Amino acid sequence: MPFETSPTSSGHARAVPETEASRIEEIRAAQLKFFKSGATLTRAFREEQLRALSSAMEKFESKIAAALFEDLGKNAAQTYITEVGLVKADCSRAIKRLAGWMKPRAGLPGIALAPAITHRVPQPLGLNLIIAPWNYPVQLALAPLVGAIAAGNVAVVKPSEVSAASSEVIAELIADTFAPEHIACVTGGVETSTHLLAVRWDHLFFTGGPVVGKIVAHAAAEHFSRLTLELGGKSPTIVTATANLEVAAKRIMFGKCTNAGQTCIAPDYLLVERSVHDELLTRMATAVKGFYGEDPSQASDYGRIINDRHFERIAKLIDADKVFMGGQTDAATRYIAPTILRDVGVDDAVMQSEIFGPILPVIAVDDLDEAIALIERHPNPLALYLFTGERKDEKKVLDRVSFGDGCVNQTLIQFADHNVPFGGIGHSGTGAYHGDASFWTFSHVKGVVRASNMFDMSLRYPPFEKNMGLIRRLIG
């Protein structure tokens, strides 16, 4: 089960001001009017706005980097790789694909409906509310926005109050780039979110934890809003005896340590075949030294925990008796070393909920079937990673385990692949985005059958009985 984020979570030194309900209503009314004017419908307008967002990412790059350093100890290189660069890539891809996405697709219905042509016409949803979390605060607020703009919508973005510095920069970037009746940013925490969810949006796009996810889902039900939930979960990694252990070790620890483990698709726990367990652990420790040196607290590529509440939550999960590597913590700087725990039991605290920190619990298994049985103790994960040299192992896991997205012999990279519709299933979310999926998530596909007046088959009208032989053959 994903960790239960409290709806009252905050705790960063800098406070984000709440937004009043009356201000939200003003923005909403202006956006509704703008949307109804049809101004967002043309391809030229959408392209221009996507170009503006891409340019804004360059213009604000240094401010974004400073904010992410303040919030998460993220350096400029990582900020580019995991935030700014991804949004720019999304914009370029959307600009290239826009004409194809917008084009109505034609098809021929069956003979029983002839003569006619079917059109599938994408239509923007209208008013969108995008609520973002704190762990990749910029990218998770602005990448969904790319889809919203490409599909011809208006949108309000609500960044997380927990990543306060980033929230401020996102608000500045949006105000500097867009007309507020098209795209606006509303800042604040629970109070603001509660005002936002009290009114109707055509689509709620939420990224975050399951507790707030449920609140958002209730609001969607109340207003018959379309709902996209990008949640989390306990994402397993499996290593079989035939895996390339040297490569697996590096890729697993890179996936775990990026953003100090505060990644929704990070490998949460590791299931490794007993025969290669010791060698893999040794290689993982070597990989971490290669990335961050003897003391990761001194490495500029290694981040910090977002706030004191999360620091305490994660630090408590380290069982000193099971530490194979790492285990050091420093409350003053919210530093938690990359940590590997061995001989972990399924009932240990670290195996009960999403870790969302740089701790990797390891469980040795006899075979793939035991690994699959352990994975099935938790609800559908957001990601799954399998390291193996055998295609039959790959087939077994892909056929039998239900998860959002994942990789074979890699971690994390599914997130950056535009061909992957990124999203969860069941407890890890509903709906998907990135690449083509972003456009369709922010669109309704209107199906329209255009009938010809050339002839009008009498057998379509009553009385039917005399034509039933032919009707049966035509319908199928």
Ligand code: NAD
């Ligand atoms: P969270 O659910 O606490 O907060 C997310 C957003 O909801 C924030 O903007 C917050 O201000 C807002 N919010 C808080 N209380 C609210 C309320 N009562 N009503 C409405 N909105 C409210 O999540 P978080 O702690 O920011 O993020 C961590 C979780 O997000 C983890 O479970 C992680 O796996 C998940 N996550 C998922 C993805 C993904 O793409 N699937 C990406 C990042 C994080």
